[in-house]
Amino acid sequence: MSKKIAIVTGGGSGIGLAITEKFIAAGIETIIIGRDENKLKEAKEILGDMCHPMSCDISHLSTIPPLIENIVKQFGQIDILVNNAGINMKKDFTEVTDEEFQSVITTNLSSVFAVSREVAKQMLAAGSGSIINISSMAAQYGLPRVIAYSASKTAIDGMTRAMAVELSPKGIRVNAIAPGFIETAMTAKALNTDPERKAKVFGRTPMGFMGQPADIGDAALFLATDASKYITGVVLPVDGGNSIGF
Ligand code: NDP
Numbered sequence: 001m002s003k004k005i006a007i008v009t010g011g012g013s014g015i016g017l018a019i020t021e022k023f024i025a026a027g028i029e030t031i032i033i034g035r036d037e038n039k040l041k042e043a044k045e046i047l048g049d050m051c052h053p054m055s056c057d058i059s060h061l062s063t064i065p066p067l068i069e070n071i072v073k074q075f076g077q078i079d080i081l082v083n084n085a086g087i088n089m090k091k092d093f094t095e096v097t098d099e100e101f102q103s104v105i106t107t108n109l110s111s112v113f114a115v116s117r118e119v120a121k122q123m124l125a126a127g128s129g130s131i132i133n134i135s136s137m138a139a140q141y142g143l144p145r146v147i148a149y150s151a152s153k154t155a156i157d158g159m160t161r162a163m164a165v166e167l168s169p170k171g172i173r174v175n176a177i178a179p180g181f182i183e184t185a186m187t188a189k190a191l192n193t194d195p196e197r198k199a200k201v202f203g204r205t206p207m208g209f210m211g212q213p214a215d216i217g218d219a220a221l222f223l224a225t226d227a228s229k230y231i232t233g234v235v236l237p238v239d240g241g242n243s244i245g246f
Helices: 014-025 037-050 061-075 098-126 147-170 185-191 195-203 213-224
Strands: 004-009 028-034 051-055 080-083 129-134 172-179 235-238
Touching: 004 014, 004 098, 014 028, 014 037, 014 080, 014 213, 028 037, 028 061, 037 051, 051 061, 061 098, 080 098, 080 213, 098 129, 098 147, 098 172, 129 147, 129 213, 147 172, 172 213, 185 195, 213 235
Parallel strands: 004 028, 004 080, 028 051, 080 129, 129 172, 172 235
Antiparallel strands: none
16 A cells, blocks of 8 residues: 555644544555644654654634645645544533634634645545545434534535535545544543433443543544445444444
8 A cells, every 4th residue: 555644733732632543554654743742742743654644723724725735745635634622512502602602613624724724735636535524413403502513513524525525526525423422531521511412422321331532543543444335425424332322
């Protein structure tokens, strides 16, 4: 297999780190992007020479074109993009300010658009590529107290399909993964202080336990490589059955 280059936003922790681990184990050079330089440094120490940390706050949209240009200059190509970076905010609907709503939308949606646009320009020139967006159960059904997050992830599913129909004829596959409840810092924050919500999660998850970041890593590797070469435009739940649970 010829050398492949991937970008994983938010690759320094949680699900993004697990995706990066799987990519590197498969021989894919992976650039990880995040705001916290220490987190990126720690990830690099674990993952070694094939991991390339780049610090950037992708909610500052104007930093994205130079970032991607720099990556292309340094690595020559981008074969795989995983739009994984994201934030959550749990608050009553009527308490959410316009600024808070916009902040989640900017990180979870506008930055995904801007990074994908810049990477797609390069992939179009190459005539190939795989883009994977990380969605959520919040786009599969109604979840209370996460209005901005739900809006952002539901838009991700629509954007995945719109990108797939426009880019797939030109060799770029675009898919999404909808993780169920996965054990990371984000879910610890959302569930550990809310036993009622936690009980609801388990009550509708037929497999009866939470997923591990590596489960999403396996799905991302599948969607990144030729094992999924006839798959585009799907939103793949990796959720222990949570999205179809009663
Ligand atoms: P974490 O909070 O562990 O990781 C989020 C990552 O995103 C961090 O590495 C963080 O890095 C990065 N990030 C956040 N904001 C920015 C920014 N502005 N610029 C650059 N990087 C940023 O969360 P998870 O691993 O749990 O979540 C990863 C993705 O999976 C998210 O999109 C989330 O919505 C989604 N998801 C998670 C689920 C779960 O059960 N855990 C379920 C469904 C979806 P840094 O702090 O260094 O900026």
